[in-house]
Amino acid sequence: MTEPHVTIYTSDSSRTTSAKMIRAMFTDLLASRELAWRLAVRDIRAQYLQAFFGILWAFILPLANTLAWVFLNSSGIVSVGETTLPYPFYVFTGTMFWAIFMDALNAPLQQVNAARSMLGKLNFPREALVVSGVYQTIFNALIKVGLLFIVMFFVGVKPGVSLIYFPLGLASLVLVGTVLGLMITPIGVLYTDVGRGLPLLMQFLMYITPVVFPMPEAGMARLLFSFNPLTPVVSTVRDWFSGQPPEFLLPFILVNLFAVVLLLLCWGIYRLAMPILIERMSA
């Protein structure tokens, strides 16, 4: 008979040495695989069973956004700078990639909030919720990417060999989104202000990221664009997808390296936070 697993709960902080904690984190991550998959399948099925338009919802919003911007640009209400790609295609890819990023960003808080009753009653690896969110984001992203390829074919943009890097770009979108989402989750579970303020902040952030118009040539706006860590991410993904030489390759690599470090940190905080959040969720 194997030595039974002993668990100890005290009032002390569960923070331990980094090595010990990281080992525990990955053990739980491994243990949550099956559950994360089940939860993702459950949520995706439920979501599409209950929606008449089904997977259309994965791209209806970006599509509407594209149409709005193409209209604004062509009618001269807003004048957008020169783009190397056809403008409608530029906007469409931008909004699609932005939508994938936003999915990833929203997922952790959404998943934790949706699982409140389960969290308060059952003990399961908390990582499962985050991983399940990532699975769902990837699923929705694949639908969007499928549509992107169809549109690319019709617009006549030729992708280059750089397309092989494109999955890396998608992974980066999901990674950066998940990191930011995980970062706001602990406080967002306590205070709904976070969930409400987020769309506002992200809308602003979208306009200083090359999503619907390219990076301005000069001025204050250019400065904001270049300090925005999302600029290299979105533009590199688009460049790889459409066969352009990536303009911000080095910043892209740096942002992702930083995101990986931040992910470990935010993940650790998320683990420590869970028992405290659960206590406040259902007192």
Add this chain to the structure above:
Amino acid sequence: MSEPLVKVEGVSKKFCRSLRKSLWYGAQDLGREIIGNRSGDRGKLRPDEFWAVKDIGFELKRGECLGLIGHNGAGKTTMLRMLNGLIKPDQGRIEMRGRVGALIALGAGFNTILTGRENIYVNGSVLGLTKKEVDKKVDEIIEFSEIGDFIDSPVQSYSSGMVVRLGFAVAAILIRPDILLLDEVLAVGDIRFAIKCLNAVRAMTNDAAVVFVSHNMHFVSSFCSRVMVMRHGVPMIDSENPSEGILNYYSLIQNQAQQSGTGEAWVHDATIFSSGDLQDEVEPTFQQGAEISISFKVDVARPDTKASVLVYIADVAMSPIYCIQMDDAGNRPLQITDGSYEFSLDFGRVELSSGKYSLTVVVKDDATHEILSRMQGIAPFKVFSDTLHWGKVTRTVQASVKRTGHTARDVSQ
């Protein structure tokens, strides 16, 4: 085998009355947890906080079952949540040795849009099982839950009873824990299914250390080898004798007399007494088997009425155990008219099992069937017995037994 599976030492937990402050304290605790120096303020309370659980300690070995009883808000469920690792204690230490299973939230994690079968798999993986493991048990679960053909319909279309039945079946069949936590789960479905659950849980408890939370003293007395009574988070008594614990719990129940009826009669000064009164400060306590007498006074104000008087002995849930009919000297049902009366009757031996009881006295107009007065919960008293009995009433009889030969069957099976 003899090593305790559950070790709880001086565990306390604070809660906060105000939501706004609670969230703010949560944010503070979060910060401290991340910095790494949280210690529950060394037992100090912040404004609006109170102790939901205070200084609980116990140890449980395999095969033992601890019953946690107490009123709503006594901290029983909070204690279970700490044992299950859902929330952290603010003071003290909990050590759990082995696999922990909780029958607490039946059907938590069910998605109502999906079918019962799909939900079995989801719930199974929440409980930490792989698809293969669930595959082996899925038919057993469906059979136990008695869902039948509905198993492939969305849970949305289930009755509430079906949902809890499925929830119970999934948890009870899938988990095989060393430490089992049970929270009021036995009141599942109709009475027949509840009995089935009871037997399923009993099978699980044989081989585990069990913490059992219930308001049903019948279940507590039949499951538990120990009882801890909690009140406002504080352990009142931790007894190896469940009936002592249960009696202690009963004494916490505030007895409240309630009157109903037309108000044209009045029952007062009801007392129960015996020579063998164990002398409780608040309520008379009798040893099971003691001879008791009842006396009370009745005033009837309705003129020219013919009223009958009925006395009931009710248990703590106000369900009547004994109905006492009174005859007059001529063996006819006793009737009174307006005026003041003093009643006294010899009840005889108390055959009631240990527990808390009270009297209900009803004065009824025999002609119109109107209730002139119905006094409930008066003259509360307790019965104590050293041994635990199953029935509500225990009677010792002399039996004549004759040995008629050898049995053909092997009884040991």
